[in-house]
Amino acid sequence: MTTDDRVPVTVLTGFLGSGKTTLLNRILTEEHGKRIAVIENEFGEIGVDNDLVVNADEEIFEMNNGCICCTVRGDLIRILSTLMRRRERFDHILIETTGLADPGPVAQTFFMDDELAERLRLDGIVTVVDAKHVWQHVDDAPEVAEQVAFADVILVNKTDLVDPPDVDRLEGMLGTMNAVATVHRTTHGEVDIDAILAIGGFSLEHALEVDPAFLQPTYPFEWAGVFGAGDEDLVIDLDTGPDEAIDLLALSVSDASPAALDEVLGVATPVFTDGPTAIASGGVMVPGHTARLDVGDQGASIAVHSSGPVAIFTQHGPDEFRMRFRRGIAPTEPAAAREFAPDHEHDESVTSVGLTAPGDLDEDRLKEWLGTLLQEKGVDIFRSKGVLSIAGEPRRYVFQGVHMLMDGTYGAPWDGDERRSTLVFIGRDLDREALERGFAACRA
Amino acid sequence: MPGMSDPTMQSLLGSVDRVDGLPGLPADLSWSPDGTKLAAGLGDGPVVIIAPGGSPDAISVLEGHDGGTTSVAWRPRDADLVASGGLDGAIRVWSASGAHAARVHEVSPIDWVQRVAWRPDGAVLAGIAGRALVVLDDDGIAHRFDDHESTLTDMAWHPRGRAIAVSHYGGLTSWSPRHADGTPRRFRWKGSSLRLAWSPDGRHVATGDQDSTVHFWIMKSGKDLQMWGYPRKVQELSWDSVGRHLATGGGPEVIVWDCSGAGPAGTEPVVLDVDGTPLVDVAFAPAGRAMAAVTDGGTLAVWDMRDPRASGVEVDLPAAATALAWSPDGRRVAVGDAGGGVSVAELAT
Numbered sequence: 001m002t003t004d005d006r007v008p009v010t011v012l013t014g015f016l017g018s019g020k021t022t023l024l025n026r027i028l029t030e031e032h033g034k035r036i037a038v039i040e041n042e043f044g045e046i047g048v049d050n051d052l053v054v055n056a057d058e059e060i061f062e063m064n065n066g067c068i069c070c071t072v073r074g075d076l077i078r079i080l081s082t083l084m085r086r087r088e089r090f091d092h093i094l095i096e097t098t099g100l101a102d103p104g105p106v107a108q109t110f111f112m113d114d115e116l117a118e119r120l121r122l123d124g125i126v127t128v129v130d131a132k133h134v135w136q137h138v139d140d141a142p143e144v145a146e147q148v149a150f151a152d153v154i155l156v157n158k159t160d161l162v163d164p165p166d167v168d169r170l171e172g173m174l175g176t177m178n179a180v181a182t183v184h185r186t187t188h189g190e191v192d193i194d195a196i197l198a199i200g201g202f203s204l205e206h207a208l209e210v211d212p213a214f215l216q217p218t219y220p221f222e223w224a225g226v227f228g229a230g231d232e233d234l235v236i237d238l239d240t241g242p243d244e245a246i247d248l249l250a251l252s253v254s255d256a257s258p259a260a261l262d263e264v265l266g267v268a269t270p271v272f273t274d275g276p277t278a279i280a281s282g283g284v285m286v287p288g289h290t291a292r293l294d295v296g297d298q299g300a301s302i303a304v305h306s307s308g309p310v311a312i313f314t315q316h317g318p319d320e321f322r323m324r325f326r327r328g329i330a331p332t333e334p335a336a337a338r339e340f341a342p343d344h345e346h347d348e349s350v351t352s353v354g355l356t357a358p359g360d361l362d363e364d365r366l367k368e369w370l371g372t373l374l375q376e377k378g379v380d381i382f383r384s385k386g387v388l389s390i391a392g393e394p395r396r397y398v399f400q401g402v403h404m405l406m407d408g409t410y411g412a413p414w415d416g417d418e419r420r421s422t423l424v425f426i427g428r429d430l431d432r433e434a435l436e437r438g439f440a441a442c443r444a
Numbered sequence: 445m446p447g448m449s450d451p452t453m454q455s456l457l458g459s460v461d462r463v464d465g466l467p468g469l470p471a472d473l474s475w476s477p478d479g480t481k482l483a484a485g486l487g488d489g490p491v492v493i494i495a496p497g498g499s500p501d502a503i504s505v506l507e508g509h510d511g512g513t514t515s516v517a518w519r520p521r522d523a524d525l526v527a528s529g530g531l532d533g534a535i536r537v538w539s540a541s542g543a544h545a546a547r548v549h550e551v552s553p554i555d556w557v558q559r560v561a562w563r564p565d566g567a568v569l570a571g572i573a574g575r576a577l578v579v580l581d582d583d584g585i586a587h588r589f590d591d592h593e594s595t596l597t598d599m600a601w602h603p604r605g606r607a608i609a610v611s612h613y614g615g616l617t618s619w620s621p622r623h624a625d626g627t628p629r630r631f632r633w634k635g636s637s638l639r640l641a642w643s644p645d646g647r648h649v650a651t652g653d654q655d656s657t658v659h660f661w662i663m664k665s666g667k668d669l670q671m672w673g674y675p676r677k678v679q680e681l682s683w684d685s686v687g688r689h690l691a692t693g694g695g696p697e698v699i700v701w702d703c704s705g706a707g708p709a710g711t712e713p714v715v716l717d718v719d720g721t722p723l724v725d726v727a728f729a730p731a732g733r734a735m736a737a738v739t740d741g742g743t744l745a746v747w748d749m750r751d752p753r754a755s756g757v758e759v760d761l762p763a764a765a766t767a768l769a770w771s772p773d774g775r776r777v778a779v780g781d782a783g784g785g786v787s788v789a790e791l792a793t
Contacts, residue, residue, distance in 0.1 A: 054511075054531075055554050057574075059594055061613055061636045061654055074613055074636055074654070075595065082531075082556075085471045085487035085766060086512060087784060113654075114676045114722070 006121040009093045010197055011106050013147040014128030015137050016099035019157040023128060023189030023196075024096055032193050034091040039079055041098040054079050058098060060105055068379050069404035072109040077116060084119050092197055093120065100143045103127075103150035104382065107202075107402045124199030127151035127181075128189070131162040131170055138173075145350040148174055149382045149426045151181045152201025160187040165319055172317075172339060178426050179352035180385060202400065220272045221249070221313040224265075225325075225334030228256040232328035233284070234304040236312070238295055241321035245294050247276050249313040250287045250304045256335035261311055268313050295321065350382075353430045356422040360391035360444040369438045370406070378404030380430065386423040389414065391444040455792055456734070456746050456757045462787040463494050464762075467505060470780025473769035474518040474526065481540060482769070482778055483526045484786055485513035491528050493540045496778070496788040506538050506546070515559045520566035527569050529557025535571045535580065549585060551578055559598060563605040568621070570608050572596040577610050579621045589619050591628070600642040600649070609649050611637035616649060616661060631661050631668065639679050643687035648703060650690050652678030658692050660701075660708060669709045671701065676722060682735070684728040684749065685774075691728060691735055696721035698737050698745075700752070719743040719758055724765045729774030734791060736777045738765030744779050744789060761787060 014020040028036065038053045061074040076095065083090070097106060103125055110122040127147045130137075137144040148154060154174055159167050171183055182199075184191050227234055238246065249272050253260040276290040281300035285291040287310060293302050304310055314323070317339065325332050366388070374381065384401040399408030425435060468488025475482055482494045490508035509530025518540075519525040526538045533552040539545070551557055555574025562569050569580045574595055579587040594613035601608055607620045616631035636654040643649070651659045658671040658678050671692070680693025690701045690708070698716040701708035720741020728735045733749045742764050748755035763783035770777050779787045 057595065059613065062634070070655070072654075077654070078558075078595065078597070082471075082487070082512065082514060085469055087469050087488050087782075 004121060006119055007090055007093055008123035008197070009095060009110065009120050010123050010199070011103060011125045012094060012096045012128070013101060013103050013125060013150070014099065014155075015130065015134070015141065015144050015147070017133065018099070018128040018130040019155075019186075019189050020096060020099075020128045023155065023157070023186075023191070024094070026189050027094065027193060027196065030193055032197075034197070035088070036092045036094055037083055037090040039076065039093065039095045041096055041101070054083070056095070058101055067404070068104070069108060069402075070112060071105045072112050073105045076106065076109050077113050080116055080120060094197075100141070101147075102143065103147055104403055107150065108405060110202075111402065111405045111407065122202045123197070124152035124201030125150050126153045126155065126196050126199070128155045128157050129170075129174070131156050131159045131167055131185075134170065145177060145428075146382065148177050148181075149350045149428075151178055152199050153195065154178070154181045154183045155186050155189070155191060156183060157186045157189060159185045169317065169319060177350045177352065179354055180383075180424050180426070219265075219269060219340040221247075221268070221315055222317045222340050223337065224261060224268070224311055224313045224340070225318075225337035226253055226256040226258075226261045226309065226311045227325065227332060228335050229308045230327040230332070231307065234306065234310060234312075234332070235301055235326050235328075236304070237299070237301045237324045237326070238293070239299045239322040240295055240297055241316060243316070244296060245278075245292050246321060247272065247290055247292050247315040248285065248302065249290045250285055250306065251311045251313070252287045252306060253309050253311045256309045258336040258338075260309070261336055261338060264311055268311070272313055349429050350427065351430055351432075352424060352426045353432045353435050354422070354424045355436060355439045356420060357439065357443060358418065358420050360389050360419060361421050361442045362444040363390050363393075366390070366442045369442055373435075373438065374401060374404045374406060377427070377430075381425050381427040383426045384424065386421070387411075388421040388423070389419040456748055456755055457759065458790045458792040460759055460787055460789040461497060462762070462785050463496070463503065464783060464785035466492055466503070466784045466786065469782055469784060470767045470786055471512070471514055472516045473767045473778050473780055473786065474516045475769060475771045475778070476518050476523060476540070477520055477772055478523060479771040479773055479776065481518075482786065482788070483516045483518055483528075483540065484767075484780060485516035485528050485530070487512045487514075487766075489513060489530070491516060491526065491536075491538060493526070494786055496776070496786075504540070504542065509534065509536065509557075511556070514557060515571075517560045517562055517569075519562050519569075520564060522566055527560045527562065527571075529560040529571050529573070531556040533557060533573060535560055535569070535578075537569070549578075549580055551585070552576065555595070558596060561599055561601055563601050564603060565605055568605075570599060570601065570621075572599045572610060575612075577608060577619060579608070587621050589628070592617060594636075597636070597638050598640045600640050602642060603644050603646050606646075609640055609642060611640040611651050613637075615659075616640065616651060618649075618663070629666070631666060633659055633668065633670075638677060639681050641681040641683055641690075643683045643690075643703070644685055645687035647687065648690075650681050650683070650692075652681050652692065652694060656694060658690075658694065658701075660690070660703065662707070669707055671708065674699075680723050680726045680737075682727045684735075685730055685732075689728070689749065691726045691737075693723035693726050693737070695723070698723065698726050698735075700735075700749075714752060716745075716747060716752055716756065718745045725768040727768050727770055727777070729770045729777070730772060731774035732791075734770075734774060734777075736768060736770065736779075738768045738779050740764045742781065744777070744787070746777065746789065746791075759787075759789060 059075040276292040388397040395410040398411040468486030470484040471487040472485040491506040495502040511531030513530040537547040552573040560571040575592040577589040613636040615633040618629040637651040639652040656674040660669040674694030678694030700714040720739040720743040726737040742761040744759040763781040767780035
């Protein structure tokens with residue numbers, strides 16, 4: 001079989017009020033020339049003439065063995081196998097889930113049920129988030145984090161109702177939860193249809209596309225900026241923030257350039273975590289020593305005892321404490337700044353862990369490790385993806401999984417490309433160090 | 445069938461006729477009680493009435509169900525009435541001759557009708573839609589049983605019409621319409637039962653399940669036996685005419701269990717290979733000794749079950765099979781296919 005003639009399926013998830021229905025209506029009314037069957041959740045209210053709309057009741061089938069990977073959506077099996085018994089085929093099937101639906105059983109349905117797997121292929125999971133209200137939902141409803149974690153595409157919708165820096169911050173948080181999803185910013189669900197219906201998120205042919213920043217090591221700080229020299233001390237003013245104190249570090253640099261910032265990055269990490277000194281508001285910090293500034297419920301100021309170019313590292317993003325910088329009384333801005341993926345996003349336990357290493361992996365050890373890992377931690381690992389270099393194998397090994405289910409095949413040859421293995425796990429309470437150790441032990 | 449001394453030399457099947465050009469794919473087939481006509485419910489909507497062996501003009505197309513027809517059932521002892529269910533959430537009763545107007549019974553505004561079945565005496569009709577089982581008489585819906593924990597997947601009458609069994613996630617439930625306010629009997633299995641078949645002697649109900657098992661329920665005691673090891677979910681089930689043998693699909697082979705005596709536990713089933721797997725359906729003839737199976741690859745296989753290993757014959761269909769039904773006399777087998785046709789094969793002797 002050279003071409004995959006199975007009908008693609010897109011799963012649309014998102015919390016109530018995120019704009020899912022608006023997006024669905026847009027997809028259905030736009031001139032795209034596709035015949036789409038829509039499986040709506042039981043609360044849906046869409047009336048469309050040319051496409052078939054069926055209501056689903058989100059019926060979870062658990063199997064007798066209690067294995068989570070055997071949990072499937074019975075309603076989808078029933079509906080989809082009936083839809084396949086028609087002469088007129090659909091070009092695409094769109095499944096809308098309720099705001100509280102767990103995407104796991106939906107995705108697993110297309111792997112677990114042979115009849116559907118032969119006729120349909122899961123193209124991708126699209127999650128719509130409400131830029132304004134998602135913050136409270138992420139804390140209140142674990143389903144929102146799961147929907148973000150499972151997504152191949154995340155639409156940050158209603159961005160017109162939120163200030164751009166807040167959207168940036170939201171995107172940063174979504175990125176730490178799910179580093180491999182493509183994020184689009186939208187208002188009223190306005191997005192190119194192909195960005196939704198032709199994702200190839202579950203296609204093994206699609207090589208892993210991961211934001212390179214994500215594969216970098218994590219840092220104990222979330223932000224760094226470099227400031228040029230001045231006649232007076234650099235002063236940082238802070239309002240109150242999510243915590244009562246914040247750790248800050250200043251390091252002298254050769255000049256106020258991005259390259260100079262990168263140069264001290266390696267030094268900054270150990271210094272930052274090496275026992276900060278408590279400093280009260282109005283105090284002065286010396287370059288090379290980490291300060292723990294008490295912000296309290298009043299806000300605080302701290303001066304940096306340096307007139308030369310200096311890099312400032314902050315435990316939290318500047319916007320969280322509304323940080324302002326000045327020399328004397330003159331406000332100033334960093335000449336260059338960088339954000340870093342935080343180690344832990346407050347209470348959020350859903351994260352992505354990316355692993356990459358040059359060279360080959362040993363096939364037997366890899367199988368043993370991955371098999372045991374997915375068996376034991378499969379409940380918490382929502383999605384996994386990888387492009388691996390197996391010793392003695394001229395082609396890339398490409399795999400992806402949903403919970404404990406895994407599907408892999410050999411893809412394009414390495415030829416002259418640098419052989420390298422890259423793996424991503426998205427899940428809840430992932431133990432990065434254990435994953436790094438396990439992965440390292442597989443290296444050939 | 446006398447003198448099959450050399451079965452390999454003697455084909456079980458005679459002629460095969462095919463009617464094509466139907467306005468959709470047959471999802472379900474049902475013969476008229478006299479075996480002269482065949483009703484086909486099309487997944488695309490219409491219900492068609494075919495006279496096998498008659499002229500192609502003899503096809504009559506009934507409106508059917510908007511969105512698709514899922515089930516058709518010709519009324520026992522009646523040459524004219526055919527019931528159907530479909531995605532419009534209605535049960536419709538058609539006059540095959542067109543002599544009477546169709547009757548419509550709206551069952552659900554949301555859920556579609558999955559299956560319709562007449563009580564064996566033809567006096568009462570039952571249907572399932574969503575979590576509801578409805579029983580209809582001449583005046584409309586007489587009973588409605590909603591007390592099920594999930595959507596109903598299949599339904600069958602007791603062979604003498606005493607009760608109706610429905611399958612669903614979590615096992616089986618059996619209702620007795622004669623005691624409509626009574627409580628049902630529950631037969632629990634933590635899995636999803638997809639298809640059921642009540643044995644002609646009334647003693648057993650078999651279910652095919654999503655978790656690739658077959659359950660063999662002993663109705664009197666409420667106990668069950670589980671048959672494991674099927675490669676796929678099991679949606680193909682059929683009892684022979686006396687309730688001794690149970691044919692099952694659930695993969696590339698037909699597996700036939702002998703359920704006499706203490707039941708199939710610990711016994712070796714008969715395993716029959718078919719080309720073009722996976723199986724789409726299996727069916728014992730309601731009379732006589734023949735059994736048929738059809739596949740997604742477009743094969744019809746027929747066996748004489750007195751000596752199945754030696755007697756199997758296969759016929760290539762022009763497309764994947766979609767439905768299978770024996771005529772009431774067990775002499776002809778009809779197969780619907782994804783090419784929009786119905787083939788009728790006749791036993792040779």
